[in-house]
Amino acid sequence: MAIHKLDLGEFDEIDYYLIAIHTSLEDYRLAYFINQKLPVNLSKSENEIQIKIKEGEINFSRFYYNDEENTASWNLIQNVNEVIHIKDGNTQNLFSNVTMEVATKAFLLPEFKKVDYFLKIENNEDTLDISNVQLILNTIENVSTVYIVETSLIKSKNNLIF
Template sequence: MAVHRVNIEEFEEDDYHIIAIHTSLEDYRLAYFLNRDLNICLGKSKHDISSEVKEGETSFIRFTYEDQEKIIKWDLIQNKNVVIGSVNIKSQDLFSDSKNSFSSLAYLLPEFKKVDYFLKIGNAEKEINTLEIVSKINTIDGINMVYSIAIDKIKSKNNLIF
């Protein structure tokens, strides 16, 4: 009997593109402009991306669109979100048993802290021209900077599995 061995590397294909977007636009406005200029139909997802950080738990807002004709999945994902936590302080003074709350920022991809949103385009190996998409996004008012990110530059790829 012949033995056929399969390496895990054969299944690890990065078949998506990541575009970083720096903007001060609200998420719903950005989704609207992307829909208009890229001729897609992003809609707010019922399933946000949950993440645990040392300060607490947070979730990142996500807009999705699945192109049934070309079998391409589009995801607009928030990169920054505020984590609000509280600490109980017990002491024998005027402020005994008080709760102090704090907030800190959490990132979906911590190595890109200045990026506001990511546009993940999945299952689009040959059908998508990322340079054309980047140039179309760059024409939107309120967009400060747009660029494509090489997949091998992303250290926290596991955060993009959803």
């Protein structure tokens, strides 16, 4: 009987760039400024990224642009969001009949808690100068820092599959 081996090495290849963005801007304003600075047209996607955590399900906003000319797709993704859940008061005290709403911060990539947004660029042909994109993003007002994330450091890579 012959033994067949499957080489799954090519499935482990990372075919995207991930840029971390630290800013106080709202997602729609950041997408607007990126559209002005780069030759993209990011628009709000109805397909938000949904992740389940112990407090419930949470959605992260996503702006998307498909560049057919350069065979690249651009995703601006929110990294920080809040989930509000109701906590019942089980103790006997003055506030025992009060239900409280508790807000918990959730992260798309928990290992990067200080990052506000990620720009995920999927490019199949390596025609993109990623360091130039980083320099252009650094020129946006109210963006404090921008850097390229080493994809081997990402522990929760499954959250980036959408």
